[in-house]
Amino acid sequence: MNIFSNNIRGIGGEVKREWIKNSRIQHHSVFVGLQETKSYEVKGGLDKFIWGPGNFQSEVVDPMGLFGGIVSLWDPSIFCAVESIKGVGFLCIKGVWLKSKKTVCFVNVYAPQDLNEKKLLWNKLFDLINSDSNVCWTVFGDFNAVRFPEERLGSIFCPQGAYYFNKFIFLDGLLEIKMGGRRFTYMNSKEDKHSKLDRYLVSPNVLDSWPHLNVTTLPRVHSDHCAIIISSNQLDFGPYPFRFFNSWLKDQNLEMIIVNGWSLGLNFGLNKIVSPLSVVVHKLKNLKEHIKAWRKEVIEANKKEPDELTNTINAIDLLAESGPMHEDLLKNRQYTYQKILEVESSRMEDLRQKS
Template identity: 45%
Template sequence: MNCLSINIRGLVGGAKANWVKELRLVNKVGVIALQETKVENVVKSGLVGFWGNKNFDFAFVASVGLSGGLACLWDPKILKVDSVVKNRSFILLRGSMVGSGTPINLVNIYAPQSVVAKRQLWYELSDLIDPSVGQWVLVGDFNAVRSQEERKHSKFKMVCAENFNKFIFENGLLEFPMNGRKL
């Protein structure tokens, strides 16, 4: 299953929807995780342009004004979702891979800016992560880096990196190198 994670910086705008749809089709994506939707309500008809048709399920977390907001879209022929856990900073999809039945927990994250609020989020997620209930995949905008070399055009906060690295290590998570670009 391929997953596409994008900080969309607002759902409004036809060009964004077409761009995401093309990425989904070209890369055979089964799950789209969007961060910073900046909308308080999401309806399926408003997401069709991102997926390309109506053959998807979705979950969302509302923004607070124009801040934050999350959406997950998935192909129910690939991912069978049994339950959804929502928080202002994440959406957790619990389910299984269709065909294999492999349990999977997919978390779409948009971490807060504050170091203290981020640390609280890492605690909350750590309480949820249980390797005995399947594979865990965490995607999103963590608003954190692991080392100073990763920080570009902003101030590096050592304590933030230490907290993030501790969260990754204590939960047995692995980081996979991803490529991307700014919109």
């Protein structure tokens, strides 16, 4: 099992969709649940850009005006969906996990902020989960609620809200999979309020099929919520092949690389007569090798830059969890995020040319 979940705060941005797709591929997620899509154009439209290459299926709960919206996407070769159940604040996909032949339900949740509306949602989910105790239930997403006082920082803990949320979890017999990586999943724009609003809850029989589940948070980059992944395995992927892209023409070093590569001396021997065409062929070969060597260096640097920028943002966010955020750090985070957008925009230009 490997599920990617994120309150994405609007799915319209191309950079954001590309990040989701790459995160899914990198972590080999076979089920993706997004909350707060704020779009009516996901199913049959934007969903293919979210998922990326390969066969997939999707289902949505449309937003109400400019607010809300839920989408779930999955690999039908791994999970065969047979039914979708929709309600205010949730999207349930019921089907068969083909490898184990187990009936499973993935419930993607985007809970309202109002306490009374949350209570109605907990009651609906309670009835849904208790309708079939043989199903392996995985309930995940943005619950807009915390369970304990230590799951908030810089904001007021609501004992009543926590009571009803914990009651729902307890009466349904759900278990929360421990989250690694950080204490909180939500941080406001000023970085002075933190909450653990996103999580994974499972029925006990899920652990019979997947006994080594773990939940990991990804750095918060394109939303005010961290993406969270529940997984039982991880895969690594190899390097990308060499290819010439138009975006290289924007690199100020390219002109010098071409001049140097073209100017390299050719050794044909002292008395050998060489045709002008042979000279051009050998110069082109030298130029190609020169560009390949340059691109190898650039590719290695480009691989490190997004990780370094993301690590900078993650370090600032973790520092903010321990106390008030200094204005200089906040500006540094905003600057770093703009650099990430520039790097991602350049990479997406390459992808458009490749397609």
